[in-house]
Amino acid sequence: MRDDTTATARLSISGMGCGACTARVEAALQEALGVQSFTVTRAPDEAITLYDPSQTSPAALAEVVAAAGYPATVQTPQIAEPAPAEEQSDEARPQTDERSEEALQTTQLNIANMHCASCVSRVEQALSAVPGVSSASVNLATRRATVAHSLPAETPLLEAAAAAGYPAILQSRQELATPPNATNETRAMARRTLIAALLTAPVFLIEMGGHLYAPLHHFVAATIGVTPWRIVQFLLTTAVLAGPGRLFFSSGIPALLRGAPEMNALVTLGAGAAWAYSTLATFAPGLLPEGANHVYFEAAAVIVTLILLGRTLEARARGQAGAALRGLMALTPETAPVETPQGLKNTPLSEIAPGSILHLAPGARVAVDGVVTEGSGWLDEAMITGEAQPVAKAPGDSLTGGTLNGTTALSYRATAVGADTVLARIAAQVEQAQATKLPVQRTIDRVTAIFVPAVLVIAALTALLWLATTGDISRALVAAVCVLIIACPCAMGLATPVSILVATGRAAELGVIFRNGAALEQLGAVETLAFDKTGTLTEGHPALTSVTTSGMDRAEALRLAASAEARSEHPLAKALLAAAEAEGLALSPATAATAKPGYGLTAMVEGKALVLGGTRAMEAEGLTLPPALTEALEAAEARAETAFFLAAEGEVAALFTVADPIKPDAAQALKTLKSNGISLALLSGDSPRVAKAVAARLGIDAPEGGLLPDGKLTRIEAFKAQGPVGFVGDGINDAPALAAADVGLAIGTGTEVAVEAADVVLLSGRLEGLTAAHEISRRTMANIRQNLVWAFGYNVLLIPVAAGVLVPFGGPQLSPMIGAGAMALSSLAVVANALRLRRAAA
Known part of the structure; x- marks a missing residue:
């Protein structure tokens, strides 16, 4: 039952740079007085704490964390059912300290010019170096940066990104509710690719055709002339590099000048070197050694064209990766009919304010979150809940934006709009998960930070070795250019984030929200799953099945119990209230109602001191059970029904039994989990007999009942000693176990x-x-491993081949054009493999 003596505090924490920092903050909160449970995250850097307000306060908790070396500020304390503001004393009002002015805020930026893991590293370094920035995380798949900072304005962030060569745009609150769309980028890249292909085609077809069919070269030399044909190639190739290929040079050259080379720098050096050498051979051949008068214009042009093609396909694939989430967000209409003094008016969603009254036509979609004010009917909420069956709605019931109305017209009052709607919050949580870096991604970041400089060194050594061993400057140039072009940090940078992007979008489609990327990594590895019972394995809507009394009238017992539970949100309380309402019983107001998780509730009704709870609650009060009620209790537990008592004025007067049906899909779901090698456990606050009966019906091997919240926490810690553990629950008393589980x-x-x-x-x-x-978790990690094997294996195998290591053994020396095609295909292969996750759990 709900505990009215607990409160939730949310703290923003500065300085948490690693897992050890998080552990130190957790240790500090663990020792703090009055803390009942907590969860500490680094994305964003915050702690959510459940505490006893009679023992501590949010400001005191912030001081505890600050004393551990991590300055903390109070965000939004949420004390359960506070008194009206005008009735609160100064002591009762939430307290914040002077550090609140430095509270961290989270800003998201759209970043341009990012194409590889090296780009990600450069942007993160630039943003993290800004004074006042606590953390910066950049996602290559979504082209977004998430920055936690205490800056009064975002201008320094934009300037830092631009100075690093990656212009950034600040996202508005409304834009944050919309998943990124790569359509415009895809179209721009497609135009560049088409122009480059048209300019490259004559150079490539004639030059390569001459290698395949020698008379073609003789024909061109006889009709056009060797030098004029080279000039034509120079003009066409220059147009390719200066036009569609300009983006490589505009990013690559500044990166080289800053001493921070990245993917564009490799393309710039490779294509630029081929063009420069060919230009020299065309206009000043006398400067080259005899026999080295060759041109590679077709290589420079084809390199740019192929890489543009690869980026076009990659942008299209990334657009498909976010399609699931965008599809959900697109379900909300652009306008909705709103009541105004002049009558109904179709109003854009951006202009609808909370409190507005909207009309919902049959078959229309709900525009914003709201509450039904007039009419009743059935709505399809499958897009949010995954439930195929329509849900009945009547005045007072909540509506979710994007859900589909049935055949009845309704009116509703807007309660949340824009980024505050359920759909927008889902998108924000999914984006947060997508921005999270898995441990394996951090390793990749360290590798790619030195990858591009290492490639430059290998290319230079390749040229020197070829020149020293053959004396052929042309072959040395070809080998060096091929090394530059074939190296691909793009695939390494995309290996993890694109899989997370697709997986979290697919999960959202199925009604599953991963709130952080680590959960996506860890869930597939859990060896034990523990479950709460009520509301988790059961429907959570129990119905009263019997009332057994001792010295009190049945109707009186039900009326008193329902009066005491009138304000409770617990499913058992709702069962009592529903039964009292069905029997037409008049309830009396309750005072001094206090809920104690795991024990029950105490209250005063009509001057009588009441206690409602199970056997443990009665024992805590020192009360003796009448024999008749003891027998009724044993019979109820044998039927797997939940039972609890009513004591009035120190006498146990009644036993109520309720039946909570098991969810229809629970047995099959648990069977599937067991077939995947997961051990199942049941941790319930209900009696051990009821817990065992439910476990037997569901095939759970390790049931335990009669557990308080700290008992569940102890069991979770014991399971963790044997391997990764997950916990599934739904109540306040489950929060400690949920936070403690892996x-x-x-x-x-x-x-x-x-x-x-x-x-x-x-x-x-x-x-x-x-x-x-x-x-989805299991398949995502397998997908990431496949991507990493490909991304690293590609470079390990092909860079030496590009350098010519096989030539002394009769093997081939790759041409720069083949290297460009391989590089483009490597990134595309990673994205295409990740897109297979769109069919996960189908």
Whole structure:
């Protein structure tokens, strides 16, 4: 049952630069007085803490964290059901210290000119160097940077990115609600590729055709002339490099001058060297050694064209990667009919304010989140919950933007608009997960930071060795250019983020939200999954099945119990209230109602001191159970029904039993998980007999009942000693276990505290979402491993071949054109492999 004596504090924390920092903050909170549970994350850098406000405060918790060496500020304390503001004393109001002025904020930027992992590293270094920046994370797949900082304005961030050669654009709040779309980038790249291909075609066809069919060369020499044909090649190739290929030089040359070469620098050096050498051979052949008068204009032109083609296909593939999430966001209409003094007016969504009354026509989609004010009907919420069955809606029920109305017209009041809607928050959480760097990605970043300089060194050594051993400057140039072109940090940079991008989008389609990338990595590796019972394995909507009394009238017992539970959100309380309402019982107001997780509730009703709870609650009060109620309790537990008592004025007067049906998909979902080698456990606050009965029906091997929140936490720690463990729950009393598990999975229909403490949210509440999440996690990590094997293997194998290591053994020396094609295909192969995740859990 809900605990009215707990509160939630959200702290922004500075200086957490690694996992060890996070561990030190967790240790400090673990020792803090009054802290019941907490979760600490580095993206964003914050701690969400469940605490006892009678023992501590958000400001005190911030001081505890600051004392550990990590300055912290209070964000938005959320104390359960606070008194109205005008009734609060100064002591009761949330307190913040003077550090609150330095509270961190998160800014997202769109970054231009990023094409490889080296680019990511340069941008992150530039942003992190800005004073006031706590952390910066850049995602190559989405071209976005997420920066945590205490700056009063974002201008220094934009200037730092631009100075590093990567112009940035600040995203508005509304833009953050929209997943990135690569359509414009794809079209621009396609135009560049087409122009480059048209200019390159004559050079390539005639020059390569002459190698395949020698008379063609003789024909060109006889009709056009060797020198005039070279001048034509020079003009066409220069047009390719100065036109469509200008983007490589405009980024690559400044990067070289800054001493921070990246992918564009490699293309610039490779294509530029081939063009410069050929230009010299055309206009000043006397400066070259005898026999070295060759031109490679076709290589320079084809290199640029092929790489442009690769980037076009990559941009299109990245657009497909984010299509699932954009498809969800596109479900909201652009306008909606809003009531105005002049009547109904179709209003753009950006102009709709909370509190506006909107009309919803049959078959239309809900524009923004709201509450039904008039009418009733059925809505299809499958896009959010994954549930195929329509959901009944009546006045007072909530509506979610993007869901589809049935055949009845409704009116509703807007409660959340823009980036505050459920869909926008889902998109934001998915983006947060996409921005998270997995441990393997950090290793890749370290490697790619030295990759491009290493390639430049290899290319220079290749040229020197060829020149020293053969004396042929032309062959030395070809080998060096081929090394520059074939090296591909693009594939390494995309190997992890593009898989995360596709996987999280696919999961969102299925009603599963990964709140951080680490959960996506860890869920597939868990060896034990532990479950809460009520609301997790069961429907969470129990119905009252019997009332057994001792010395009190049945109706009176039900009326008093329902009066005490009138403000509770617990499913058992709702069962009592529903039964009292069905029997037409008049409830009385309750005072001094206090809920204690794991024990129950105490309250005063009509001057009587009431206690509601299980056997443990009665024992805590020192109360003795009447024999009749003891027998009824044993019979109820044998039927796997949940039972709890009512004590009035120190006497146990009644036993209530409720039945909570098991979710229809639970048995199959758990069977699938067991077939994947996962051990299943049940950790319930209900009686051990009920827990065992439910476990037997679902095939769970390790059921435990009668557990308090700290008992669940202890069991989770014991499981972790045996291997990675996940926990699935939905209530306040599950929050400590959710936070402690390697992966916490919250039922989306559960309490806000549980959802905040979890790493993964199952929006629909159905456990088939859990099996989908596990499969997506497992397949994503396999996909990332495949991408990394390809990305690293490609470079390890082909760079030596490009350098000519096989030539002494009769092997081939690759041409720069083949190197350009291989480089373009390497990135495309990584993206195409990641796109296979769009069919995961189908």
